[in-house]
Amino acid sequence: MKVLALNGSSRKNGNTEILLKQALMGSESEGAQVEILRLTDYKIGPCRGCGLCLFRENVCQVKDDDVSFIFSKISECDGVILGSPCYFLELTAVIKQLIDRCWILGHQIGKIKKPASVIVPYATHGWIPYISVQSNILLNVMGLTKINEAAICTQGISEVVLDQEAMDVAYRMGKEIAVAIREKDLTYQGEDGVCPSCHDWLVRILKDRETVECPTCGVRGKLSMAGGKIRVKFEKKAWADNRFRPDVSYNHFTYHIAPSKDYFLRTKEERKSKIQKYQEYLPG
Amino acid sequence: MTEYLVKLRYYPGDPLERIKVGDLKTLEGKYGVKISYEKIENRQLKEGLLMENTLNKKIEEISQEVITVSGNKEKKFSDCIRALYKKYRCPRTVYSLLGSNEAAEKIAKGLMNLYGGW
Numbered sequence: 001m002k003v004l005a006l007n008g009s010s011r012k013n014g015n016t017e018i019l020l021k022q023a024l025m026g027s028e029s030e031g032a033q034v035e036i037l038r039l040t041d042y043k044i045g046p047c048r049g050c051g052l053c054l055f056r057e058n059v060c061q062v063k064d065d066d067v068s069f070i071f072s073k074i075s076e077c078d079g080v081i082l083g084s085p086c087y088f089l090e091l092t093a094v095i096k097q098l099i100d101r102c103w104i105l106g107h108q109i110g111k112i113k114k115p116a117s118v119i120v121p122y123a124t125h126g127w128i129p130y131i132s133v134q135s136n137i138l139l140n141v142m143g144l145t146k147i148n149e150a151a152i153c154t155q156g157i158s159e160v161v162l163d164q165e166a167m168d169v170a171y172r173m174g175k176e177i178a179v180a181i182r183e184k185d186l187t188y189q190g191e192d193g194v195c196p197s198c199h200d201w202l203v204r205i206l207k208d209r210e211t212v213e214c215p216t217c218g219v220r221g222k223l224s225m226a227g228g229k230i231r232v233k234f235e236k237k238a239w240a241d242n243r244f245r246p247d248v249s250y251n252h253f254t255y256h257i258a259p260s261k262d263y264f265l266r267t268k269e270e271r272k273s274k275i276q277k278y279q280e281y282l283p284g
Numbered sequence: 285m286t287e288y289l290v291k292l293r294y295y296p297g298d299p300l301e302r303i304k305v306g307d308l309k310t311l312e313g314k315y316g317v318k319i320s321y322e323k324i325e326n327r328q329l330k331e332g333l334l335m336e337n338t339l340n341k342k343i344e345e346i347s348q349e350v351i352t353v354s355g356n357k358e359k360k361f362s363d364c365i366r367a368l369y370k371k372y373r374c375p376r377t378v379y380s381l382l383g384s385n386e387a388a389e390k391i392a393k394g395l396m397n398l399y400g401g402w
Contacts, residue, residue: 248297250333255295256377258338259346263379
């Protein structure tokens with residue numbers, strides 16, 4: 001059994017790395033082989049939006065970087081622990097860069113049954129609203145199932161070692177991943193949020209001002225007040241619309257993306273005539 | 285008098301609920317427009333999923349449900365489109381209005397931005 005830690009921090013021996021290593025020690029205590037990748041040590045180029053991965057059977061045009069190596073590492077392991085600092089409301093840029101490159105994985109969404117956990121050190125309470133969005137997207141598109149996540153308040157370099165409770169949490173999460181692999185049990189063990197699927201606390205108010213949705217899963221529900229508390233109710237049938245379900249993901253790629261090739265070809269001449277002035281203006 | 289004709293192309297999984305001809309007839313009467321419905325089904329069950337190769341197909345030929353709405357009164361036409369979006373959610377791709385006329389497409393696109401929620 002292999003547990004892989006993905007580190008979204010560029011700082012060596014910083015809080016994220018320390019917490020991830022602590023988690024891996026927990027995994028090792030359950031018999032796992034462990035490995036850690038600092039994502040910023042690898043070249044992760046931006047997605048070029050060429051669409052070839054979608055239209056020409058999984059061919060990525062960006063060949064001069066390490067993304068396929070990172071994907072192969074994820075493919076080889078049995079569980080993942082993702083770590084990233086939250087510097088400014090969300091995770092670091094390298095996580096987003098990796099998310100954008102996940103188009104190539106396409107239909108793997110929801111098909112791979114591997115557990116994953118997320119550890120996010122941050123400095124200021126209340127400045128972490130979007131941390132779960134990116135981690136949920138990344139794990140979902142890579143086909144991983146989140147079984148726990150922890151946001152850990154800590155600030156200066158390596159200060160987290162002073163917080164024994166945080167270190168215990170990380171260690172326990174590492175053990176949990178190994179146990180989940182061994183017992184093939186992907187039950188979520190973290191704190192429940194508003195969304196029963198991704199467990200995040202975010203809801204987005206749609207423009208009809210009647211409907212809310214989980215911005216990550218795309219599942220729609222209604223807000224209400226009960227006993228002075230805000231309630232978010234997602235209808236059971238709404239879960240069929242979770243964008244990370246294999247069938248919903250399949251429909252998205254099959255009906256929203258693939259047919260755009262026909263549209264692209266049909267509009268070729270019109271685009272050609274209209275694009276000219278932009279090619280001539282401020283030529284790069 | 286301006287004629288409005290829009291084709292709303294819903295692909296599998298797009299409508300929030302099953303599109304029923306009876307419901308469309310009700311809207312047709314309520315808003316004084318003409319509504320027609322066409323279903324194209326080319327999916328086959330494979331690996332537990334209804335699958336279809338759409339990559340090299342014409343947009344009009346892949347599985348979809350097409351609601352065609354026509355009328356000549358802008359307000360009623362617009363209200364009908366809004367009601368359809370509210371019921372089924374708006375179609376979701378840049379090509380999902382293909383076959384519409386320009387006047388109708390302008391209304392349908394504008395309402396997508398308002399009521400699409402995406």
